[in-house]
Amino acid sequence: MITNVKRIGLGVAALLLALAQQSLAGVLPDDRADLLYHLYDGGGVEIDGPSLLVRKKVGKSVSVVGNYYVDMVSSASIDVITTASPYTEERKQWSLGMDYLRGNTTMSANFTNSEESDFDATTYSFSVSQDMFGDLTTLTLSYALGDDTVGRSDNPDFSRDNTRQHYGIGLTQILTRNLIASLNFETITDEGFLNNPYRSVRYLDSANPIGYSFEPELYPATRTSNAVGLRARYYLPYRAAIQGEYRYFADTWDITSHTAAITYVHPMGDWTFEAKYRWHDQTGAHFFRDLFQRSEQTNFRGRDKELSPMTSHTFKLAASYEFLRDGWNFIDRGSVNFSVDFLQVDYDEFRDISGDAVVGTEPLYALDATVYQLFFSFWY
Template sequence: MVVTSEQNEFIIKIENVIAKVYRYLLINTVFLLSLLAVFSVSAAVLDADRADVLYHSYDGGGMKIDGPAILLRKKASESVAFSAYYYVDMISSASVDVMSTASPYSEERIEGQLGIEYLLDKSVIAFTLRQSDESDYLSKSFNLNISHDTFGDLTNLNLGLAFGDNEIGRNGDENFEEHSQQFRIRAGINQIITRNLTLGLTFEAVADEGYLNNPYRTVRYIDNSVPSGVGYQSEVYPQTRNSFASKLSLSYYLPYRAALFVNARHFSDSWEIDSNDVEFGYRHPLGNTLELEFKVRFYQQTQASFYSDLFPYQDAQNYLARDKELSAFSDITLGMGITYVLPKKYSIADWDSEVSFQWDHIAFDYDNFRDPTAEGGIGAEPFYGFSANVIRVFFSLYF
């Protein structure tokens, strides 16, 4: 190939531009890193090594879910740490959604996570791979988080992003296969305000794309052509969902050695669901061996724009949902916990260890989801409500 002088001149110009851009990026990167070094007086540290073994149980609304979980965390050096998480849900469900149109079922969900953290001066870079597997749902995701201590370690900034890919099946239907993706991006700041008070702000945007339905759920509609007066058809959700959540957190050290926590979150999404939750937590040590925890949490949400408990006729609108999680409802959680620091004589290899028990009672109250199994006639049944007990028993070892 013959290169003309004009072409040669153009190539040289391009090379010059690339060299300048490269030099410019290099100078500014070195400059930013040196700034980072100047303002970094002391190095941060990674969290301590620990192992946790947990048994969890959820019982309420006809659902019983329990199983074990293990979390391991180990530093390989002062700047690198690895973590592993294994979690099992054993589910037996006869919930109100299932009982109205289907049969009770049982299944198992297994989740695994592998993570690595890298400490670079005052920044921690964390990368996590996650997989959740059940007979009709396979979810794979990765998560990247960067946090940085600054301003004399009074401020911690963090940025994160995640991507997940989900494969959705339907038990009993080999030909059914759908996909969805999820993108997450978040930013947060934690600020020490006084010697007793810290404040945190977190923002997170989540975008979903693909098959977002539950493949088993149906909506009901008035159908006078059948004796029961009600017909059922599959739910139809939009193929996208975008949401934004912001949370304010506050931790306060009380003068008699106790801690008060407040979390308030606001959420809104493109399905027109708005929600607010607020949580108050209190932790009170008794001597050096016991810690008591109490919490109360309020949550309320509005319904999705395409939700209805009873549609007037078949295919009443483009999108249809009667999932109670998309209805308008509120719930209240009352919780308590106790942690016992084990005496050294019961410890393994002289490591610190503790055993904890936590119990939460959650009461759900639905504003426009009726109990289809109750008497009263179609569309006139009482509104649904139920309560659940959640238990966690776990052993923690610090080594």
């Protein structure tokens, strides 16, 4: 069963770009290994699993990186309990990448494959970073190409394709000895089968005793989005850091959004504590309706709550503890990190139809989720 058609591919690309761009131009990333356990719990959905990342230099100018990631999903979400049956599934993803440093230029290439019972995603990404102006400025250009195959668990003959392309440009700038900022612009295009093959929309139907019926959703076959993000981090006078960030997003489905966040980082001996607040507000897709007036009312139809107008708030608390500061065997140092994110989403048009309210007057749906992360990092 598909958990997040199209979004998994996006997640893959985000991971690839993050892995590709984490390197500082002019210097290869540190050799390190990270073992992460993640758990998402909310809205009737539980997703957990491990993620292992290993990065190692080969010679003086090459660094290779590998990542293995698993999602184990148990879903009884609001969509599932109102239109289908709870399910469990597993998604496995692996990726390999390489960074090549030449002078002040870092070139990166990554490959990722994600598989589940009814969805395959393959992504290739490339990026080039260049240090300029005495290493005060880093310019990064990136490109990713994704090929997805969408299936149906109840129909082995069902197969649809998606193609995704990401174009990114990023600028990181040292502004003062206490302030660093980055500006990123990204365009993403999708073409193919973009809706979830299982999800339905509902429409008024007087012939049905409950007042409505369901029919399959149908999305446009293309989508192009633009996003620009700005972040800045400032070193406070007493050895702590504060970061502010903002992103504006707009796409051809008429979704526009504003996202802002503020983070405070406070070290204390071997400990580092972090607190973050994130706010997100978006308009809905032009073809989103919670309730259509009749069957096939519009050419395109969707009732995915993520395409509804919404506002979300996230509060994050994190702590990390450094150990083996003097090294042990081949390990230079290590850290253990724990974080918890409290996510609250209020949907402006998506209604909770699990109760007995009169059709069209159901309460608006709201989601509370908690995201836990526990991970160990070793540098060597």
